Amino acid sequence: MTAAWRNPSRALRTLWRIQRMAVLALCAHKARSLFVVAAVAMGVAALTVIVASVDGARRKALEIVEFFGPDAVMVLGGDIENRPVGQRVYTLTWADARAVARSLPGAYAVLPMRSIRNITLRYGNQNHESPVVVGATENYASTWNWPLAEGRDLSEEDVAHGAKVALIGDEPARQLFGDASPLGRTILVKNLPVQIVGRLAYRGLSGGGSDVTIDDRIIMPITTLTQRFNLDRKYFRGLRVKFHDPDLIDVHKDNLRALLRHLHKLGPTEPDDFTILSASEILKFLTAFTGGLVAFLGVTAGVAIVVGGFVLANLMFLSVSERKTEIGLRKAVGASGAAIAAQFLSEALYLTVAGAFCGVGLGVALGESLSRLGLLQLRLSPKVFVLSLVAALSIALVFGLKPARKAAAMDPIEALRGGGD
Amino acid sequence: MTAHKEAAGRPAPGQALIELADVGRTYVMAETTHAVLAGVTLSIAAGEFAAVMGPSGSGKSTLLHILGLLDRPTSGSYRLAGRDTGELSDDDLSRLRNRAIGFVFQSFYLVPYATALDNVLLPGLYSDMPGSVLRRRGEELLAQVGLTAQAGHKPSQLSGGQQQRVALARALINDPDLILADEPTGQLDSATSAEIMGLLATVNREAGKTVIVVTHDQSTAAYARRQILVHDGRVAKS
Numbered sequence: 001m002t003a004a005w006r007n008p009s010r011a012l013r014t015l016w017r018i019q020r021m022a023v024l025a026l027c028a029h030k031a032r033s034l035f036v037v038a039a040v041a042m043g044v045a046a047l048t049v050i051v052a053s054v055d056g057a058r059r060k061a062l063e064i065v066e067f068f069g070p071d072a073v074m075v076l077g078g079d080i081e082n083r084p085v086g087q088r089v090y091t092l093t094w095a096d097a098r099a100v101a102r103s104l105p106g107a108y109a110v111l112p113m114r115s116i117r118n119i120t121l122r123y124g125n126q127n128h129e130s131p132v133v134v135g136a137t138e139n140y141a142s143t144w145n146w147p148l149a150e151g152r153d154l155s156e157e158d159v160a161h162g163a164k165v166a167l168i169g170d171e172p173a174r175q176l177f178g179d180a181s182p183l184g185r186t187i188l189v190k191n192l193p194v195q196i197v198g199r200l201a202y203r204g205l206s207g208g209g210s211d212v213t214i215d216d217r218i219i220m221p222i223t224t225l226t227q228r229f230n231l232d233r234k235y236f237r238g239l240r241v242k243f244h245d246p247d248l249i250d251v252h253k254d255n256l257r258a259l260l261r262h263l264h265k266l267g268p269t270e271p272d273d274f275t276i277l278s279a280s281e282i283l284k285f286l287t288a289f290t291g292g293l294v295a296f297l298g299v300t301a302g303v304a305i306v307v308g309g310f311v312l313a314n315l316m317f318l319s320v321s322e323r324k325t326e327i328g329l330r331k332a333v334g335a336s337g338a339a340i341a342a343q344f345l346s347e348a349l350y351l352t353v354a355g356a357f358c359g360v361g362l363g364v365a366l367g368e369s370l371s372r373l374g375l376l377q378l379r380l381s382p383k384v385f386v387l388s389l390v391a392a393l394s395i396a397l398v399f400g401l402k403p404a405r406k407a408a409a410m411d412p413i414e415a416l417r418g419g420g421d
Numbered sequence: 422m423t424a425h426k427e428a429a430g431r432p433a434p435g436q437a438l439i440e441l442a443d444v445g446r447t448y449v450m451a452e453t454t455h456a457v458l459a460g461v462t463l464s465i466a467a468g469e470f471a472a473v474m475g476p477s478g479s480g481k482s483t484l485l486h487i488l489g490l491l492d493r494p495t496s497g498s499y500r501l502a503g504r505d506t507g508e509l510s511d512d513d514l515s516r517l518r519n520r521a522i523g524f525v526f527q528s529f530y531l532v533p534y535a536t537a538l539d540n541v542l543l544p545g546l547y548s549d550m551p552g553s554v555l556r557r558r559g560e561e562l563l564a565q566v567g568l569t570a571q572a573g574h575k576p577s578q579l580s581g582g583q584q585q586r587v588a589l590a591r592a593l594i595n596d597p598d599l600i601l602a603d604e605p606t607g608q609l610d611s612a613t614s615a616e617i618m619g620l621l622a623t624v625n626r627e628a629g630k631t632v633i634v635v636t637h638d639q640s641t642a643a644y645a646r647r648q649i650l651v652h653d654g655r656v657a658k659s
Binding site for chain 1 (some may be wrong): 511519520524533535539546547548549
């Protein structure tokens with residue numbers, strides 16, 4: 001090992017021989033080896049789950065942001081966070097929508113919306129209970145960044161004439177028409193015959209924990225909806241506003257809020273009678289639940305890895321003192337201190353790397369069951385394996401170094417006598 | 422590193438392999454110094470078979486440790502094959518032990534989880550010998566000590582005499598000039614002791630190795646052609 005650079009091939013051969021000795025020694029102490037592997041595996045399993053779930057949450061968050069659009073806000077009537085008693089939910093008017101479209105700087109699309117819930121759709125002898133029928137103005141799909149699989153978006157004329165047309169979501173289209181195209185077909189929405197003019201592409205996103213997919217919906221002109229289903233004609237439930245510059249979204253939100261407070265004639269001390277949500281608030285809402293679990297897992301992973309490290313260090317110290325005569329003998333017959341240290345570090349490394357592999361396997365199994373229970377959304381990536389290996393190497397180096405150095409520093413005579421700690 | 426090659430080179434028979442000049446070894450223990458060896462001057466020629474004798478506590482083990490480069494003198498000088506060992510670093514000493522000295526111990530010190538053959542090969546694994554050569558040599562040496570059939574046995578499956586024969590084969594694996602045996606028969610009955618000493622005598626006679634045996638047992642010492650008596654840390658008679 002001395003001056004290895006002077007003869008790299010010799011150093012490599014020695015290192016290779018040391019690896020074989022390390023493996024032999026590990027096999028000779030199976031119970032102890034398994035204990036270390038298990039301890040490290042626990043830590044790495046926790047790490048795997050945490051990394052995969054953080055990745056899963058981030059991926060979900062990105063999907064939501066992408067779906068919602070970083071350049072848009074959603075205005076809802078009423079204060080949904082505080083819900084003051086007796087506050088009206090229907091506070092947004094057509095006048096508000098027109099004012100926003102006309103005078104809010106940076107805004108380019110304003111989409112008023114309202115909806116009715118749990119409506120039965122019928123086509124022929126097929127029935128489908130749709131959780132939501134949305135009424136919206138023109139360009140619903142493009143304002144929601146929602147591609148159309150076929151057909152066209154709602155048009156200005158549809159809205160102006162209260163036309164009996166609709167866009168159909170992927171879920172009801174599948175239920176009512178199977179693989180056939182729904183375009184041009186007329187379905188019954190409750191009792192209203194409506195012609196399908198467009199089909200929304202599959203989105204596959206289920207909102208915060210519920211199993212209702214956003215693909216399960218029908219969209220018709222808001223005028224049609226209010227007239228045919230006898231809804232209040234003055235107000236609507238939500239207003240989607242898109243802006244040109246997503247970087248200025250916070251400024252836009254402030255402007256919008258000020259404008260709406262002005263339009264609603266709210267005094268300085270009165271609370272908002274509306275709520276403005278942007279992608280970041282929706283995320284906050286959705287991740288509040290998983291956040292706690294993620295933090296808990298993070299602490300668990302950290303503790304488990306440190307515990308694994310201490311188990312390794314302790315069992316290595318035990319090993320070093322038990323194998324004192326072996327160490328003394330090796331030194332007597334010509335092993336350098338570096339060769340001894342290399343052997344013990346290699347032993348540590350093999351154990352922790354084996355622990356890492358078992359741990360990733362365990363973590364994947366654990367994660368599978370957690371995500372099957374719907375507690376976490378997991379995303380496994382090569383990063384998990386890399387991180388686990390890095391953790392394993394760090395454990396071996398951080399916690400294995402001291403015992404290895406202790407072995408390397410042993411005086412051969414003392415060690416052979418079995419004493420000399 | 423070139424210096425090592427000189428040190429490991431074969432000295433001509435008769436030339437001094439070991440030269441101790443006024444060697445002392447003192448231990449400092451809780452403010453008192455304790456001299457285990459003092460003023461030892463000794464010369465051992467290549468090819469000799471010597472026994473170092475003396476009562477326990479006389480310093481003979483310390484002398485053996487110094488001769489085996491496991492310990493350094495606190496005063497005086499030790500020249501091995503003409504080279505002053507006081508100038509060498511710990512790693513240099515490791516390499517020199519590896520190639521120039523073979524050890525046989527009272528308690529055998531075999532690695533318990535390795536087979537007889539692997540134990541024989543152990544010093545070779547820290548040397549530059551290619552693996553195939555090493556393995557062939559190990560098998561030959563096991564044959565020489567009559568343990569071919571036990572090559573795959575663990576030490577726990579071997580008798581004391583067999584274990585010491587494995588240790589002797591291990592001492593020879595790197596073809597060193599010097600064999601140091603520390604009470605090699607201390608844990609063996611007289612018949613097995615005779616076997617081991619016979620093997621050491623053969624190694625001395627036929628392979629020309631310098632053999633130094635530390636013992637307090639007269640019958641063991643009788644195999645040697647030269648007796649060195651150590652008493653109170655000094656060479657009383659050589």
